[in-house]
Amino acid sequence: MATIRDVAKLAGVSVATVSRVLNNNGNVHKSTKEVVQAAITTLNYRPNEIARTLYKKNSRLLGLIIPDITNPFFTELARAIEDTAHRYGYTMVLCNTDEILEKEQHYMEVLKQRQADGCLMITNEKATFLDEELGIPIVALDRPIHSHIPFIQADHYQGGKIAAQTLLQKGSTQLVHIRGPKYLDSAEARYQGFLDVVEKEKISYHIFESSFQPRNDEFLINNIFERFPEIDGVFAANDVIAVSVLKTALHRGISVPEDLQIIGYDGILFGQLFYPSITTVAQPIYQLGKQAVQMLINLIEKKETEQKICRLPVQLVERDTTRKE
Amino acid sequence: MATIRDVAKLAGVSVATVSRVLNNNGNVHKSTKEVVQAAITTLNYRPNEIARTLYKKNSRLLGLIIPDITNPFFTELARAIEDTAHRYGYTMVLCNTDEILEKEQHYMEVLKQRQADGCLMITNEKATFLDEELGIPIVALDRPIHSHIPFIQADHYQGGKIAAQTLLQKGSTQLVHIRGPKYLDSAEARYQGFLDVVEKEKISYHIFESSFQPRNDEFLINNIFERFPEIDGVFAANDVIAVSVLKTALHRGISVPEDLQIIGYDGILFGQLFYPSITTVAQPIYQLGKQAVQMLINLIEKKETEQKICRLPVQLVERDTTRKE
DNA sequence: TTGTAGGCGTTATCAC
DNA sequence: GTGATAACGCCTACAA
Numbered sequence: 001m002a003t004i005r006d007v008a009k010l011a012g013v014s015v016a017t018v019s020r021v022l023n024n025n026g027n028v029h030k031s032t033k034e035v036v037q038a039a040i041t042t043l044n045y046r047p048n049e050i051a052r053t054l055y056k057k058n059s060r061l062l063g064l065i066i067p068d069i070t071n072p073f074f075t076e077l078a079r080a081i082e083d084t085a086h087r088y089g090y091t092m093v094l095c096n097t098d099e100i101l102e103k104e105q106h107y108m109e110v111l112k113q114r115q116a117d118g119c120l121m122i123t124n125e126k127a128t129f130l131d132e133e134l135g136i137p138i139v140a141l142d143r144p145i146h147s148h149i150p151f152i153q154a155d156h157y158q159g160g161k162i163a164a165q166t167l168l169q170k171g172s173t174q175l176v177h178i179r180g181p182k183y184l185d186s187a188e189a190r191y192q193g194f195l196d197v198v199e200k201e202k203i204s205y206h207i208f209e210s211s212f213q214p215r216n217d218e219f220l221i222n223n224i225f226e227r228f229p230e231i232d233g234v235f236a237a238n239d240v241i242a243v244s245v246l247k248t249a250l251h252r253g254i255s256v257p258e259d260l261q262i263i264g265y266d267g268i269l270f271g272q273l274f275y276p277s278i279t280t281v282a283q284p285i286y287q288l289g290k291q292a293v294q295m296l297i298n299l300i301e302k303k304e305t306e307q308k309i310c311r312l313p314v315q316l317v318e319r320d321t322t323r324k325e
Numbered sequence: 326m327a328t329i330r331d332v333a334k335l336a337g338v339s340v341a342t343v344s345r346v347l348n349n350n351g352n353v354h355k356s357t358k359e360v361v362q363a364a365i366t367t368l369n370y371r372p373n374e375i376a377r378t379l380y381k382k383n384s385r386l387l388g389l390i391i392p393d394i395t396n397p398f399f400t401e402l403a404r405a406i407e408d409t410a411h412r413y414g415y416t417m418v419l420c421n422t423d424e425i426l427e428k429e430q431h432y433m434e435v436l437k438q439r440q441a442d443g444c445l446m447i448t449n450e451k452a453t454f455l456d457e458e459l460g461i462p463i464v465a466l467d468r469p470i471h472s473h474i475p476f477i478q479a480d481h482y483q484g485g486k487i488a489a490q491t492l493l494q495k496g497s498t499q500l501v502h503i504r505g506p507k508y509l510d511s512a513e514a515r516y517q518g519f520l521d522v523v524e525k526e527k528i529s530y531h532i533f534e535s536s537f538q539p540r541n542d543e544f545l546i547n548n549i550f551e552r553f554p555e556i557d558g559v560f561a562a563n564d565v566i567a568v569s570v571l572k573t574a575l576h577r578g579i580s581v582p583e584d585l586q587i588i589g590y591d592g593i594l595f596g597q598l599f600y601p602s603i604t605t606v607a608q609p610i611y612q613l614g615k616q617a618v619q620m621l622i623n624l625i626e627k628k629e630t631e632q633k634i635c636r637l638p639v640q641l642v643e644r645d646t647t648r649k650e
Numbered sequence: 651t652t653g654t655a656g657g658c659g660t661t662a663t664c665a666c
Numbered sequence: 667g668t669g670a671t672a673a674c675g676c677c678t679a680c681a682a
Contacts, residue, residue: 001437001460003659014669019661026662027667049438050384051659053375054674061439064419069394070404070594079395082419091435094389094407094419110416112326113374114386135326240598247600269395270595273565275572328675339653344677351678354651376675379658 002043011039022047053115062296063111063119065095065104072268073238073285074122077141080289081120088297090117101125112136118296121145124183137299141292144185150299152292152310154283156186159314160193163235163263163281166316168201170323172233172261175205176224178245180212180237187237190265194235206231210241217241221248232260239264239271242278246321262321276320284312327368336364347372378440387621388436388444390420390429397593398563398610399447402466405614406445413622415442426450437461443621446470449508462624466617469510475624477617477635479608481511484639485518488560488588488606491641493526495648497558497586500530501549503570505537505562512562515590519560531556535566542566546573557585564589564596567603571646587646601645609637 004022008015013032020026021036028036039045053059062085066074078094085092093116095107104123111119118137126145140151160177167175177194180187191207198205208224210217221244224231236242242264246256254260256276264271267282291310298304329347333340338357345351346361353361364370378384387410391399403419410417418441420432429448436444443462451470465476485502492500502519505512516532523530533549535542546569549556561567567589571581579585581601589596592607616635623629 004661005659015660016662016669016671017667020668023661029667032667046434046438048379048440048659049435050375050378050440051674052661054373054379054658054676055660055662057674059375068404069407070400072397072400075395075397075400078419079393079421082394082421086420091418091439093416094403095411096404096407109371110374113371114416115373115375243598247598247602250600270397273568273572274599275575277572329677330675340676341653341655341678342651345652348677352651357651373675376658377677379660379675380677382658 001048002045004045004047006043007036007039007045010043011036057115058117058300059115060090061093061111061114061116062090062293063093063095063107063116063121065097065107065119065121065123067099067122068096069094072240072270073266073283076268076285077289080286081293084290084293088293090293090297097123099124101128104128117300120292120296137296139292139296139299141288142186148308150295150308150310152288152295152312153186154288154312154314156189156314157193159265159281159283160190160195160235161197162193162314162316163190163265164194164197166263166279166318166322167233167235167261168197168203170257170261170325173203174228174231175203175233175235176208176228176231177205177235178208178210178217178220178224178237178241180210182209184212190237210237212238212241217244218248221245225249225252225254234260234262236262236264239266239268239278239280242280242321243271243274246274246276246278257321257323261323264321267315267317271317272319279319279322280317282315282317284315287312326373327370329370329372331368332361332364332370335368336361382440383442383625384440385415386418386436386439386441387415387618388418388420388432388441388446390422390432390444390446390448392424392447393421394419397565397595398591398608401593401610402614405611406618409615409618413618415618415622422448424449426453429453442625445617445621462621464617464621464624466613467511473633475620475633475635477613477620477637478511479613479639480636481514481639482518484590484606484608485515485520485560486522487518487639487641488515488590489519489522491588491604491643491647492558492560492586493522493528495582495586495650498528499553499556500528500558500560501533501553501556502530502560503533503535503542503545503549503562503566505535507534509537515562535562537563537566542569543573546570550574550577550579559585559587561587561589564591564593564603564605567605567646568596568599571599571601571603582646582648586648589646592640592642596642597644604644604647605642607640607642609639612637 004015004018008018020028021033082092097103122141140149144151179191234245264278264280267280271278329340329343333343345353346358407417422428447466465474469476504516559570589603589605592605596603
């Protein structure tokens, strides 16, 4: 790899001059500029980003710390984030933590050592990641960390309400909500939204808690159908659970949506591949990722964000696990 | 952030000594070592990876260049790769190209400028990425690039055979293979495997080509059922297509697997969530990713790989879109 | 065993 | 307008 020195030598100028044309700052005569550019071209020179980072202390490197890229919600988020980061000239490092604190901490160390400019984070470890001890700007995605760490999330409370309202409106009367784990703020909000609707409407309902681990859900769902054969509407806390409910119901000979309506949550792409396709409360996944990156870059470059909290609207996507009219 | 100089000052030694205890090379007296370590601890010092890279010219950074993380096969691959890279002390940068040459080239530039040690690549641009012009070691994953670029792939020819044999063995007599695009080596191999079996057995069959774009497949599949209502076995070139076939069949009132057997390909996790769950020829996805990283690291650290080509076996996963016995 | 000093490839501050 | 040169934080001859 050619260095700036090689270019300088070939162009017959000093490295300072080369640097000036590279960064387009300082004054340099038009003719010498051309000579330098010619040298750059013939040597196929590209500035060494590492050396630049060392001096300027910004790396244009962003970390994405998530539980598991294999979870389709995170997959789509990651795509949006990488797209956006790339568009702004940043490079994205992917980190899977499996929600293990040690891994999260380790990745934070790695990112810091690599002088990453910032980090997007999905974690439950609220206490551990406070702004000051980090040393690098972070934005919390979907799961809040701390009141002074900028945070972006879909409006899950509203999502829960929409799900419940839709089920009722389309004729279900015996509802079940399979909610996510209690320690998840987002699961709690969906649950609250659901609850506020069914309580107000004085509807019969049951609540169950999923671990968000597909393997364990099968047993839970079978159990629900066993104990409460009369239920005719399920709001699942995410699309994967919704799909499991669908599968179990079909397996038991229950017609969907005639005898049982199902609403999922997230709006992952896969939902439409099922038969019947999954009605869902869709998060604006791409938007979430995109805005998260923009918030983070704002934080990095302008050293401040306008709003510490950003909440995006969800949207009902009616497909075939709910009745038409 | 504390620097090595701060540590040296606090410990009352020179930076060289600190460096020696950091890297555990050179001789340093036990007592001074302890003093240095104490200083490191109190300052919470971590060596700056950027400075290290600049000097040593290896960054422990790996690039993963893939078409789209949103494709579930790539998602699971990425997880395996990140896991493995991390285990070996490498950091993984994710790059989505959408199979656009300009993006691929741009990411290669970025990786080079960041002094990435190597790169895993899934691309169709065979001609473009020859070893020499790259400057960094690469390993081709699933899609070959060039005979002298190390390459790892599942045994797709065998996979195609297995799919065809299974369908026949379980009683299908009118087969369809929805194959992947012609420019994909891996699609071609599956097709050949399928072909060799049905030709040898003198079975009636039809071949159709999918673009691997879910949106376009729906029309194709409906068309197939329309024109050839007699078919009773489908081998889809990947699980997503298989799922679309399933959906369309169910929609048309065709019983699966009684009237129509379906076999997918890849073995993505999602396949088991469908009802009926998808029988598939599973690639050893995690293994593929893991070994790809190991090959790459070998290339980086030992400057050579034993075998330029690595082919891993596939495995039939019998689920519910094929008949029992 | 330990310290000094030069260099990795840039950028920026001075002079000229 | 241009050129030395001192950083950035680290590592490693080479000396001592």
